[in-house]
Amino acid sequence: MKALIIGGGIAGPAAAIALHEAGIDSVVHEAHAASADDVGVFLTLGSNGIDALRTIGADAPAVAAGFPTPAIDMVSTTGKALGRVRTSRPDGDITSRTLKRADLYRAIRDEALRRGIRIEPGKRLVGAQDTEGAVRAVFADGSEECGDLLIGCDGLHSTVRGLIDPTAPAPAYSGLIGLGGYTSGVPVDARTGSYRMVFGKRAFFGYVPAPDGEVWWFANVPRSAEPARGELERIDSEQWRRRLIELFADDIGPAVDLIRASREITPAGPMHAMATLPVWHRGRMIVIGDAAHAPSPTSGQGASLSIEDAVELAKALRDRPTIESAFTAYEALRRPRVERIVKQAARINNNKAAGPTGRILRDLLMPLILPRLANGEQSRRTYGHHIDWDAPTATIEGAGRPRR
Ligand SMILES: Cc1cc2nc3c(=O)[nH]c(=O)nc-3n(C[C@H](O)[C@H](O)[C@H](O)COP(=O)(O)OP(=O)(O)OC[C@H]3O[C@@H](n4cnc5c(N)ncnc54)[C@H](O)[C@@H]3O)c2cc1C
Known part of the structure; x- marks a missing residue:
């Protein structure tokens, strides 16, 4: 089996590494000529994202590129403590890390190259045909490449999303x-x-x-x-x-x-943010990462969820008998988790942009709500998520896809 991966950011090279671990060949096509590195911006890679990289033996370079971030303290405009978010895995085994986005891109991409995975820069996908037995990707430079499936890892403003469903909502x-x-x-x-x-x-x-x-x-x-x-x-x-x-x-x-x-x-x-995308896959094409479900940067989870997606999709392709059944099982597993995290981030965003009355309410209610949101079951489920690479992907087909 050969997968065409579109996008060389975080989900793309992570998917290529995970597929390689699952015994599936792939080639990554990245629109930018040199690299997709974004200068300047930094992010937090959650303990769950590090754990997902560890599952495929690719965590060390990303961990080395950052510094540990065990907690986030929230305060009001006057300095009143609103709550502390613990960003480590509850068992304390893995602590989230802060690093420059460009360094995370580089760490995952270099790890993919080290394993002999082909990454093609300067290949902007502009179209794809899902014909019987294969999918053909068409690039802006006029070149084409065929594969058995196509994985859209092309980020927030995804082209693949529109090829799968022309009525897909915009972020x-x-x-x-x-x-x-x-x-x-x-x-x-x-x-x-x-x-x-x-x-x-x-x-x-x-x-x-x-x-x-x-x-x-x-x-x-x-x-x-x-x-x-x-x-x-x-x-x-x-x-x-x-x-x-x-x-x-x-x-x-x-x-x-x-x-x-x-x-x-x-x-x-x-x-x-990309909250609910009704259709994640059609035929031999699927979107993962920000292309399918971007949480706002407030969540601190976009990169980690993209890596989890990559690992779960590779596992489903390894375990399920057909591409279609792998996509369906993958979606059923992933949709509830990612949509919960996207909604949680949207609620925090509303508090960041509060007006004068909203601010008074926020400062009163946050110390009551935040400990439950940040350190209770929700936080444990977000930061403590673990993918068992050796356990076969369950068949929960049909579940998870929202009604249109
Ligand atoms: C300011 C800011 C702060 C953030 N903070 C955090 C944080 O603290 N924690 C966190 O986890 N996340 C954070 N994020 C989000 C995180 O960066 C994204 O969720 C993550 O990069 C998504 O990975 P991805 O691979 O799906 O998409 P991307 O990283 O966006 O990669 C998509 C790639 O696809 C390429 N591409 C696009 N179109 C095409 C095409 N047609 N053909 C070929 N290639 C194409 C792009 O060039 C790019 O390289 C932040 C984002 C921003 C902007």
Whole structure:
């Protein structure tokens, strides 16, 4: 069997490694010429994402590229403690890690290359035909490649999603603009590796001290209307710096100092999420990762879920007798989990963009709600998730797909 993987971000190379472990050949086609590395942005790889990489023997490079992040402390605009999210696996065996997104891309891609997997840069998929017995992928440079199945790992603005279902919904704008930066020489009141996040008066701010003394920070700025294409690109880094200093002027914490001293501000981008995609697969084509179910960055789970997807799909293809039955079993397994996490992140997003009355309610209710959300059963299910590579994929066919 040969799989055509579209997208060389996180899900794509992870799927190629997992398929390789399952004895299935694949080739990864990535639209960007050199690499898909995104400069500047950092993320948290959850203990569940690390565990999924460990399942396929690919966790070490990603773990080495980051630093441990055991907890996130949430505070209100006045500094009132709202709750602590523990981001480690409940048995303490694996701790989530913070790393630059480009480093995570590189770690997984290099591991795929080390195993002899072919990664083709400069191949932007523009079409695909699912004919009897094979699927043919067509690329913008006019080239084509045939395989037994096609896995769309092409991210939030997926092309494969539309090829599977032309009526598929587009990702929804979450009402927030995300940006961030890296600052040296500003002391902060947080433990190395752990985040402190402030539900500020006008915007949301998070920061984490790295082991080398640098502080990594991000801001989520509410903006009700989705910015027009090119609008954010016209605002330069210094304009953002001034705007952010104004936005955080009344809040507790080091936001203003960190922003003022930041050596750069990463380019701003609107934050999107893909909640419920009705159709994940058709014939020999399927979407996984952000292409199927992107949680907003608030969840801290997008990368981890993409890796879990890759491992579960490879397992289903290894265990089920046909591609169709593997896709169906995979969807039934994955849909309830990923949609729960996407919905949870959307609820937190609403609190980041709260108005004056919403803020009062949020600061009253969060200390009551957050401990249950963050450290109870929900958190255990999110961060403690484990995929048993040796157990055969169950046949729970038909379950999980929502009614249209
Ligand atoms: C600011 C920000 C902060 C985030 N923070 C976190 C966090 O803390 N924790 C976390 O887990 N997640 C976080 N995420 C989300 C995380 O980055 C994504 O969930 C993850 O990258 C999804 O992986 P993916 O492989 O599905 O998609 P991507 O990583 O987006 O990769 C898709 C790839 O497909 C390629 N591609 C697209 N179209 C085509 C085509 N037609 N043909 C060929 N190739 C194509 C793209 O170039 C890209 O390389 C954050 C995201 C952002 C933007």
